[in-house]
Amino acid sequence: MRGPVLALLLVYGAAVVLTVYALGDTLWYGITAPGIALAFGALIVLGELSRWGVPGAPSALPAEREPAPLGAAGALAYALLGQIAGQPTTHGALQVVAVVVAAALAGAVPHIAAGHGPALDHVVRRVLTVAFAAVCFQPLYNSGLWGKWIGHGPYHALLLLLLLVLTALCDAVLAATMARARTGYPYGPLLRDELRALLGIGSAVCATGAVMALGVAVAGLWALPVFCVPLLLTQLSFRRYAAVRTTYRQTITSLARATEIAGYTPHGHARRVALLSRAVGRELGLSEPDLTVLEYAALMHDIGQLSLLDPVPAGATASLPPAEQRRIALLGGAVVRQTGVPAEVAVVVERQADPYREQPLSARIVRAVNAYDDLSGESGGGLGGPLSALEQLRLGTGRDYQPEVVESLARVLSRGGLTPSPPG
Amino acid sequence: MRALSVTARAYILCALVAAVCCALPALRPGAGTPWATTALLAALYTACELLGRRPFLVSAVRVGAGSFFPVLFAAVLLLPPSAAALVAVPGALVGHVERRPRAVRRAWRAAQLALAAWAAAHVCTFLDGGASLGGGAVGAAPDFPYVLLPAGAAVLAFCLVLTALDGGILCTAERLPVRTAWRGLLLRSVAPHCVHGLAGLMMAVLWRSPYGALAALFVLLPMYISCWVFAQYHRERAAHQATIRALVQAVDIKDQYTRGHSERVGRASVMIAREIGMDEDRVEVLRFAGILHDVGKLGVPTRLLRKDGPLTPEERRIIELHPEYGHEMVRGIGFLGEARAAILHHHERLDGSGYPYGLAGGQIPEFARVVAVADAFDAMTSTRSYRRARPVATALRELERCAGTQFDPRMVEALTRALARQGWHHRVTSDEQSDPRGNVPPLRGGDGSCGPVPGGDAVPPVAAARSHEPGRPA
Numbered sequence: 001m002r003g004p005v006l007a008l009l010l011v012y013g014a015a016v017v018l019t020v021y022a023l024g025d026t027l028w029y030g031i032t033a034p035g036i037a038l039a040f041g042a043l044i045v046l047g048e049l050s051r052w053g054v055p056g057a058p059s060a061l062p063a064e065r066e067p068a069p070l071g072a073a074g075a076l077a078y079a080l081l082g083q084i085a086g087q088p089t090t091h092g093a094l095q096v097v098a099v100v101v102a103a104a105l106a107g108a109v110p111h112i113a114a115g116h117g118p119a120l121d122h123v124v125r126r127v128l129t130v131a132f133a134a135v136c137f138q139p140l141y142n143s144g145l146w147g148k149w150i151g152h153g154p155y156h157a158l159l160l161l162l163l164l165v166l167t168a169l170c171d172a173v174l175a176a177t178m179a180r181a182r183t184g185y186p187y188g189p190l191l192r193d194e195l196r197a198l199l200g201i202g203s204a205v206c207a208t209g210a211v212m213a214l215g216v217a218v219a220g221l222w223a224l225p226v227f228c229v230p231l232l233l234t235q236l237s238f239r240r241y242a243a244v245r246t247t248y249r250q251t252i253t254s255l256a257r258a259t260e261i262a263g264y265t266p267h268g269h270a271r272r273v274a275l276l277s278r279a280v281g282r283e284l285g286l287s288e289p290d291l292t293v294l295e296y297a298a299l300m301h302d303i304g305q306l307s308l309l310d311p312v313p314a315g316a317t318a319s320l321p322p323a324e325q326r327r328i329a330l331l332g333g334a335v336v337r338q339t340g341v342p343a344e345v346a347v348v349v350e351r352q353a354d355p356y357r358e359q360p361l362s363a364r365i366v367r368a369v370n371a372y373d374d375l376s377g378e379s380g381g382g383l384g385g386p387l388s389a390l391e392q393l394r395l396g397t398g399r400d401y402q403p404e405v406v407e408s409l410a411r412v413l414s415r416g417g418l419t420p421s422p423p424g
Numbered sequence: 425m426r427a428l429s430v431t432a433r434a435y436i437l438c439a440l441v442a443a444v445c446c447a448l449p450a451l452r453p454g455a456g457t458p459w460a461t462t463a464l465l466a467a468l469y470t471a472c473e474l475l476g477r478r479p480f481l482v483s484a485v486r487v488g489a490g491s492f493f494p495v496l497f498a499a500v501l502l503l504p505p506s507a508a509a510l511v512a513v514p515g516a517l518v519g520h521v522e523r524r525p526r527a528v529r530r531a532w533r534a535a536q537l538a539l540a541a542w543a544a545a546h547v548c549t550f551l552d553g554g555a556s557l558g559g560g561a562v563g564a565a566p567d568f569p570y571v572l573l574p575a576g577a578a579v580l581a582f583c584l585v586l587t588a589l590d591g592g593i594l595c596t597a598e599r600l601p602v603r604t605a606w607r608g609l610l611l612r613s614v615a616p617h618c619v620h621g622l623a624g625l626m627m628a629v630l631w632r633s634p635y636g637a638l639a640a641l642f643v644l645l646p647m648y649i650s651c652w653v654f655a656q657y658h659r660e661r662a663a664h665q666a667t668i669r670a671l672v673q674a675v676d677i678k679d680q681y682t683r684g685h686s687e688r689v690g691r692a693s694v695m696i697a698r699e700i701g702m703d704e705d706r707v708e709v710l711r712f713a714g715i716l717h718d719v720g721k722l723g724v725p726t727r728l729l730r731k732d733g734p735l736t737p738e739e740r741r742i743i744e745l746h747p748e749y750g751h752e753m754v755r756g757i758g759f760l761g762e763a764r765a766a767i768l769h770h771h772e773r774l775d776g777s778g779y780p781y782g783l784a785g786g787q788i789p790e791f792a793r794v795v796a797v798a799d800a801f802d803a804m805t806s807t808r809s810y811r812r813a814r815p816v817a818t819a820l821r822e823l824e825r826c827a828g829t830q831f832d833p834r835m836v837e838a839l840t841r842a843l844a845r846q847g848w849h850h851r852v853t854s855d856e857q858s859d860p861r862g863n864v865p866p867l868r869g870g871d872g873s874c875g876p877v878p879g880g881d882a883v884p885p886v887a888a889a890r891s892h893e894p895g896r897p898a
Contacts, residue, residue, distance in 0.1 A: 085565050157639040200649060207645035214642075215626060218558070218633040222568035229622045230643065234650035241657040248664040250757045255671055257756075261723035261749045306674055306722065338673060340666025 008181035011174065015124040018131055022097035032091050033084075039221050040078040041103040043228065047071025048107020050235070051119075067122065069205045069235050070228055071107065075100045075126060076167065076209030077216065079134035080160055082141050083152070085220035092142060093134035100130045121178050129171040136163055157214060164206040168198050184415065189285040196288070204234045249295075255339065256299040264305040269373060274298040276412065277369045283408040284361070294362045296341050297348035301366050304332025304349070325353035356402040368393060368401045368409055386413060428528070432597035436532050439589065443509065443535035446542040450506035462499075462507045464637060469495045469515035472644070476520050493617070494647055496541055497624020498640065500578050501553055502631060505545035512537035536589045544582035548574045557632050566629050579621030583613055623647055668715065675721050679729040685802055688850070690714030692798035692839065695846065699838035706762070710791055713763035717770045717795050720750025744779050747771055766791035770799060773830045793832040797823065797839055800831070805850065816848050 031037055047070030079096045081089055104123045111119070137160075140146045150156055172194035179190045208231040215223030256270035277298040281291050305328055320328075333350030337343070344362070351363045352370070359367065376389035390410055397403040428436075450457045472492035492515070499511040516534035523529070548554070553574030558566035587609045594605035623643050630640040672686045693714035697707045721729060724746050728739050735743070751768035754760055769783060769792035776784030804819035814822075820840050827833040 153634050154636040154638050157635040157642075161642070200653070204646040204649045207642045211626060211630070211639070211642045214630060214633070214635050214639050218635070219566045219568050219629055223626075223629075226572075226622055227626055229619055230626075230646040230650070233619050234646045234653065237650040237653040237657065241653050241660065244657055244660045244664060247757065247759045248660060248667065250759075251664060251667045251671070254753050254755075254757055255667060255674070257753050258671070258674060258719075258722040261720070261753055262725075263723070303674075306677065335670065335674065338666070339670040340663035 004177070004181040004184070007177050011128070011177060012124060015127045018097060019101050019127060022094040022131075023101065025094045026098035031095060033089060036081075036084060036089065036221070037078075037091065037095065037099050039224060040074055040081075041099050041106075043074035043224055044071045044078075044100060044103035045107040047074055048104055049110060051107070051111065051122075067119075068107075069201055069208075070231055071104065072126065072205045073208040073212060073228070073231055074224075075103075075130045076133055076164065076206070077212035079130050080137050080163065080209065080213040081216060082137075082146070082156075082213070083217035085216075085218070090142065091138070093131065093138040096134040096138065097127060097131050101127055121182075125171060125174050125178070128174060129167055132170050133163060133167045136166070152217075157210070160210050160213060161206075164210055168202050168206055169195075172198055172202075183282075185282045186285050189282070189287060193288045201234065201238060204231060252296055252299050252339070252341070256303065259302045259305050262306065265302050270299050270302060273301065273366070273369050273373050276373070276409070277365050279412045280365050280369060280405065280408045281362070283412055284365070284405070286361070290362065293342060293344045293348065294365060296345045297336075297352075297362060298366050298369065300336050300339075300341075300345070301332065301349055301352055301370055302328075303335045304328040304330070306335065322353065329353040355399050356405075361405075364402045364405050368405045371396070371401065372409060428525075428597060429599070432593070435592055435596045436528065436535070439535040439539065440531060443513075443538040443542075447506055447509040447513065447538055450504070450510050455506070456504075457507045458503065461502060461631075462510060465495060465499045465503070466511045466514050468641075469499075469511055470518060472648075473515040473519035475648075492644075492647075493620040494623035494627055494644060496537065497544075497575075497579065497582070497621050498627035498631060500541055500544045500548055500582065501557060501575060501624065501628035503545065505542045505549065508545040509538040509542040512541050532593065536586060539589065540582045540585040543585045544578040547581040548578040551577055553578065557628055566632070571625070571629075575621060575625045576618075579617050579624075580614075582621075583610065583617045587613055620647070668712065671719055671722075672715055675718055678724075678726045679718075679721055685806065686715050686718060688802045688806075689717060689795065689798045692801055692848075693794050695842040696794050696798060696835050696838045699842040700834065709759070709761055709763050710766070710794060712760055713766035713770075713791050713795050714798055716750070716754060716760075716763065717767050717799060718746065718750065719753055719767065720746035720748065722753070723749030744771070748780050762789065762791045765789040766795045768792070770795040772796070774832060775829045778830075788832075794835050797831050797835040801839060805848070816843060 047068045050070060051068040075096075078099065079093075081091075083089060101123075104126055108119065108123065137146075146156075150159055172191065176187060176191040176194045179185070179194075180187050208227070212224065212227050215227045253271065253274075256274075259265045260267055260269065274295050278291055278295050281294045286294065329350055329352050332352075333346045336346040336349045344360075348360065348363045348366060351359050352367050354363070356364045356367065371393060372386075372389050375392050376386045390406070390413070393401050393406045393409070394403075397406055449455055450462075469492060472495060476492070495515075496508075496512055499508045503511065513534045516537050517530050519530065519533065521529045521533075551574035553571065556567040556571040556574060558564045587606070591602075591606040591609055594600045595602055598605075623646075627640040627643045630643065631637055633639070675686065676683050690711045691714070694707055694711050697710045702710065724743055728735070728743055731739070747768050747770060751764055754764055754767060757764075766789060768780070769788055772778035772781065772783045772788045772792060773796075774785055774788070774793075776782050801819055801823060804814050804822060805816055807813040820836075820843065823831060823836045823839070827836040
């Protein structure tokens with residue numbers, strides 16, 4: 001754990017030093033072209049005000065990785081601004097950082113007032129990525145070298161795009177580092193998820209940043225309000241998508257609760273298995289879409305019991321004969337196929353009672369975690385505490401449970417088990 | 425689409441001829457058409473449409489049509505009218521078409537877009553839009569904010585022509601009445617077209633600027649991504665609705681007598697809600713309340729639900745827990761809002777003798793009062809194992825008799841009015857057979873009358889009230 005925390009401290013330290021230096025420098029020497037700075041600052045504040053996303057929720061959606069797309073695009077555009085209505089600009093990289101910090105903090109005030117917390121990680125990331133872009137572009141531009149080597153034609157646009165891609169990569173690395181320090185999950189999958197998110201909202205933000213910088217260079221500040229409309233549309237689409245996904249998750253959770261209310265399974269079983277499966281899946285390096293499949297399958301893994309006439313004692317399927325377990329699993333798969341979730345979920349539910357060598361990884365995880373929850377005392381029907389449950393799982397690693405999965409489960413449990421629970 | 429009528433054929437043919445006439449001047453020698461820009465934009469539009477035909481790289485979601493209008497708007501602003509009309513043609517001819525006959529639809533779409541682009545480009549030229557974009561040989565800056573005027577007018581013209589032609593095809597081919605064909609068409613399309621128009625303006629400005637066509641391409645990326653997300657949103661919403669249906673089907677597995685009941689109660693609740701002038705948002709939630717009102721039966725043992733004979737008081741008490749079970753289940757579904765209260769209270773009675781809490785009068789949530797009436801009505805007009813369905817008129821008389829003691833008279837009245845206007849179509853689910861003799865087919869499902877607690881399905885709280893039930897085995 002020490003390495004990642006140190007990295008987080010380094011990132012925060014760099015951001016703070018940079019901020020103080022930039023603010024001091026800008027205040028000392030005064031702001032060049034205050035009108036332009038004010039316009040971009042206002043745009044960033046607006047973007048931050050429309051920030052969204054639920055803190056603490058698993059960010060299953062790529063868009064939640066960039067909660068304020070308009071703010072990000074505005075900041076990038078200011079960092080890459082070389083001309084305004086055909087006239088060259090003179091602001092330096094430090095002024096860019098100062099304006100972005102001031103605007104981001106101003107935009108965060110209402111969120112803090114509303115009790116949503118300051119989301120410092122978000123501001124730190126914004127500062128560092130914008131500083132990267134500005135440092136790459138502004139000194140080169142202001143010294144006149146950019147104009148001499150590249151000119152102000154099509155190559156300018158192309159290079160801006162290249163610079164933005166680099167910035168986005170830098171942002172992804174930063175975000176993965178911070179997520180690693182906060183959650184302790186392996187770095188590789190986190191970085192892969194961040195890079196995948198770049199394809200979605202990330203590329204829209206970069207493209208809009210480039211378009212704004214070029215548009216202002218051609219048409220002056222009028223371009224800002226006109227050019228942020230398409231990005232607002234993108235943000236709106238993402239928001240609706242996120243809303244329907246949240247609702248969907250809640251509905252699936254309710255469907256999963258049906259077995260608990262019908263008395264087939266102990267209270268909270270499906271939810272606990274889902275949370276623990278997700279944590280184990282993270283530990284094993286599953287990607288975000290796989291984790292969603294895993295979560296849905298874990299929520300609905302007992303749904304087949306609804307077709308039983310008599311409840312299994314305490315819903316503990318782990319202690320049933322294998323043939324009976326498999327029958328319930330097949331019944332469950334049939335119900336799950338009707339629910340419109342991806343077909344992979346139904347497969348995981350169907351195969352959960354098979355020996356692990358014949359199972360997909362998600363089904364192995366669900367099987368081990370389900371057995372753990374059945375066997376440990378947490379379900380009420382337990383035969384012993386967590387330790388004895390783990391011991392029984394280890395004894396079953398010859399056929400039923402994959403050893404790697406059981407060891408990941410043990411690691412997750414030793415860390416205190418569960419991450420904060422998602423709403424619903 | 426059915427076989428095309430003669431009118432529709434003539435209409436489409438007229439549009440095609442008009443489109444050809446609009447585009448032809450560009451091909452005349454000496455017309456001064458900027459061929460390089462025209463070809464580039466046409467190729468770009470075609471590429472976009474082709475991209476729309478195949479699933480997106482990462483996930484199997486098709487990006488809907490209409491996501492590439494910015495290219496057309498850019499053409500409208502940049503090109504003379506006949507060339508702008510040409511740009512739309514190849515893309516429309518290869519684009520994705522949902523339904524047959526594909527060839528006719530593609531040709532129609534090409535003609536429609538060409539005409540719209542031509543008209544919009546004329547408006548733009550009239551307002552001197554081309555010059556105000558700036559750029560060109562002189563390298564002038566675009567004339568903001570004036571340029572918004574020709575661009576806005578062009579978008580409006582494009583939108584008007586498109587809707588007018590669309591309405592025409594709905595009249596002639598789908599045989600809709602003229603009034604309904606155009607209703608709302610324009611209002612619905614203005615806002616999205618304006619957003620696309622702004623993106624088109626950006627493209628045109630950047631196209632003319634020293635940064636050239638490449639920079640103009642950047643504009644398309646956010647548009648494309650938002651369309652892709654929108655398509656995913658629709659997919660996810662469909663999946664969500666399937667899950668809700670699965671919840672209802674899970675009840676049907678346990679209680680086979682009530683198949684189709686939930687859907688019908690949802691429909692009757694919506695009829696009542698519209699009649700009393702509820703907001704459209706609340707109506708939608710109420711529909712879910714109707715569909716899910718019996719979801720708590722998942723918690724009741726199957727043996728009790730399927731029992732044919734009379735129930736003991738103990739068994740009745742267990743079945744009467746189902747509203748609370750249902751509420752417990754859907755508690756976590758945020759969007760259901762008021763519907764959760766309806767699920768909990770749909771067996772309350774106006775005089776306070778219902779369950780689970782014995783609320784009376786105005787204490788009962790409005791949604792619950794609506795669902796109670798809809799539930800009772802459908803139960804009475806459906807056949808159960810122990811009696812046949814009753815005619816709609818008899819059921820309504822029964823409801824009116826119990827209005828005030830059991831049901832909210834306002835809701836009963838609303839249902840009567842709505843039924844008088846629209847009638848009642850019993851069939852909802854596909855696995856039911858229709859009855860040739862009337863609109864109330866003999867079904868496995870439903871129960872009630874005001875006596876036995878409606879939809880409580882053979883659980884009368886007041887045993888004496890059961891005497892209203894004809895043909896009920898004791």
